[in-house]
Amino acid sequence: MKIEEQKELISGFKHLELLANQVVEGFISGMHKSPFHGFSAEFAEHKTYNVGESTKHIDWKLFAKTDRLYTKRFEEETNLRCHLIIDNSSSMHYPKLESNQPFYESKIGFSVLASAVLMSLLKKQRDAVGLSVFSDNYEYYAPEKGSDRHHRMLLHKLEDLLVSPKQAKSTDTITFLHQIAEKMHRRSMIVIFTDMFQEDNQEALFNALQHLKHNKHKVVLFHVIDEKRELNFDFDNTPRKFIDIETGEIVNLFAENVKEEYEKTLQSYFKSLSMACAQNKIKYVPVNVGANFEKILTTYLAEKQMFG
Secondary structure: OOHHHHOOOOOOHHHHHHHHHHHHHHHHHOOOOOOOOOOOOOEEEEEEOOOOOOOOOEOHHHHHHHOOOEEEEEOOOOOOEEEEEEEOOHHHHOOOOOOOOOHHHOHHHHHHHHHHHHHHHHHHOOOEEEEEEEOOOEEEEEEEEOOHHHHHHHHHHHHHHHHOOOOOOOOOHHHHHHHHHHHOOOOOEEEEEEOOOOOOOHHHHHHHHHHOOHHHOEEEEEEEEOHHHHHOOOOOOOEEEEEOOOOOOEEEEEHHHHHHHHHHHHHHHHHHHHHHHHHOOOEEEEEEOOOOHHHHHHHHHHOOOOOO
């Protein structure tokens, strides 16, 4: 069943896990095999099989050729560890949705559902998942674990993000990315969901992203925006009142008077961000929350940009 056919069913957060599992099942059924392999157990070499050892990693193809039992030895025996990071500032609760719009067409809604989908995929592999949520403070932290109880706890927290009060909350991305980086001691996949609207200090921001790469972590940045309004500044030429939902500041203007300069400035910033990610080997995934959710997420999964 396609997401578009379920809008009434999933207009609220109560079916978050159901929807996430349906997206995962649809993705896996469309693939010959899941791309989620090879990161947590990288093959190093063969070793002679000793009687009494587990037969789980015996290389049967090699046995057929040599008539001897060998097992594959791996560089790291633990499963994948993944830490999800969600920006919960007020700007992430934009745009304000109509009653008939599904929750994942807001920036926070997309981030929550995408996180739930990734959690569902990782749960199938018995991998460990952790979660951090930040805005103007470090709102929530849970270390990486793989138990069912932990999975339920994280789902509950994700649901809370959809119904929490939308009071004015700014973003202190730089501070909290550094704090999260300090908590990550074992090699992990780190996935960030943010609109990247924060302090005007690009160098400090890029340094914070680079910090997340220490200890050989793999980092994916989902840059979530409402392309129509936030990038293309698509408003008619009537006087409008623009309100900063994080500070409450009000600006009255004609949109067309600033449209060209606004778009030029924002596109330059996004380009710098993309280049900084490329230089630091961070996967940069621009997301327009008004586009098709399944297409956005499954495209990047299929291209193995997440765990390839």
